[in-house]
Amino acid sequence: MNEQQRKPRSDGLRNRERLIEAAKEVLGQGGPQASLEAVARRAGVGIGTLYRHYPTREALFQAVYRHEVDQLIKLADELKNAADATEALRTWLHAGVALVATKRGMLGALAVVKTEASSSMYSELSAQMKLAVGQLLHRASSDGTLRTDINADDLLQTMYAFCYARQPEPGWEAQVLRLLDIFLDGLKLQET
Amino acid sequence: MNEQQRKPRSDGLRNRERLIEAAKEVLGQGGPQASLEAVARRAGVGIGTLYRHYPTREALFQAVYRHEVDQLIKLADELKNAADATEALRTWLHAGVALVATKRGMLGALAVVKTEASSSMYSELSAQMKLAVGQLLHRASSDGTLRTDINADDLLQTMYAFCYARQPEPGWEAQVLRLLDIFLDGLKLQET
DNA sequence: TTGATAAACGGAGGGTGCCTCCGTATAAAG
DNA sequence: CTTTATACGGAGGCACCCTCCGTTTATCAA
Secondary structure: OOOOOOOHHHHHHHHHHHHHHHHHHHHHOOOOOOOHHHHHHHHHHHHHHHHHHHHHHHHHHHHHHHHHHHHHHHHHHHHHOOHHHHHHHHHHHHHHHHHHHHHHHHHHHHHHHOOHHHHHHHHHHHHHHHHHHHHHHHHHHHHOOOOOOOOHHHHHHHHHHHHHOOOOOHHHHHHHHHHHHHHHHHHHHOOO | OOOOOOOOOHHHHHHHHHHHHHHHHHHHOOOOOOOOHHHHHHOOOOOOHHHHHOOOOOHHHOOOOOOOHHHHHHHHHHHHHOOOOOHHHHHHHHHHHHHHHHHHHHHHHHHHOOHHHHHHHHHHHHHHHHHHHHHHHHHHHHHEEEEOOOHHHHHHHHHHHHHHHHOOOHHHHHHHHHHHHHHHHHHEOOOO
């Protein structure tokens, strides 16, 4: 039963990557009903290739979302040892807003379909996000530059709240970043 | 400048009606992205006719919604002189739930697009709903069978809350009616 | 009644997207 | 350099979107 497997083909892997990248852009802009053929075109692959790798729209959404969260986890890891812990936190949150910008398009679709597969994935990824921001927050508050009466959940909630409070207008992203910065300033302890 | 107008053609009026009726069914089932050609087919008219009367998907949605609310207003008027005021209120609220069932599919679309045209219509129709239920409520509470510490807004809010709390599952409508009935029972004053 | 004509009808047509299927190309293994 | 498991791409069939325009028909005036 131990069938020996070939190594996955390099072109296959490459195209998976390209599709995720293209989907992030196209779906981020055009919303959940954007054309999958446009995604394939942007990735420079045939439509058949897209469907082979991601048989359903939903599968593609999930892959994109998971990929984005992975990036954020990685980013948190890189920032773990940054000189300025508060600044690191700010950087990470800004990246988080960008994630929401991508996810924004997909959320509707996920909410409508609401497979138990998708919702379990959603909560799993949420937990990972919380851990990631928790690391950064802990360092920033334990070195005495940040208030200690706020936790990872509070921070993520705040970020989401800002994002969803002002979504429709174009330019909302910059606004949200501004508000988030102000909030972070409020978290800083004054060293008199 | 006082151009004399012909009377609107009877077939035109008839088809408008039919389209609304068909749209209510098709969109109520298939959600906001349902096929407009299916609507035209169901109404037994050509696709061109649909587009002439309702040039955009949004226009059709609005017309359906407005039509539904008009029905509710009319219903409230009919029930105004019913023997049992509380029962009349119950009947009306049940009809209201049916409206939400129709609207459900469209709400998403309206929320996404959010023209100021659509949102102003939305608030206008909300106000009308409030007036309608207000009539019925007033009569039921002033004849001493219902508590007086509840207003029209409370009642509509409650209805919406029940509807949106349990939407996705099939059979939700019956559940909501049951909960609503219980709530109404709670409003009744005991005549000891 | 009977034209005249404004109004409404319907569906063909051109464009796009969905998804499947399968002949062709190619990376990995021997 | 073969062999062969994998992956590729796009044609094809279907549905939908929306527009355009030749045809039909309801209204009105004579």
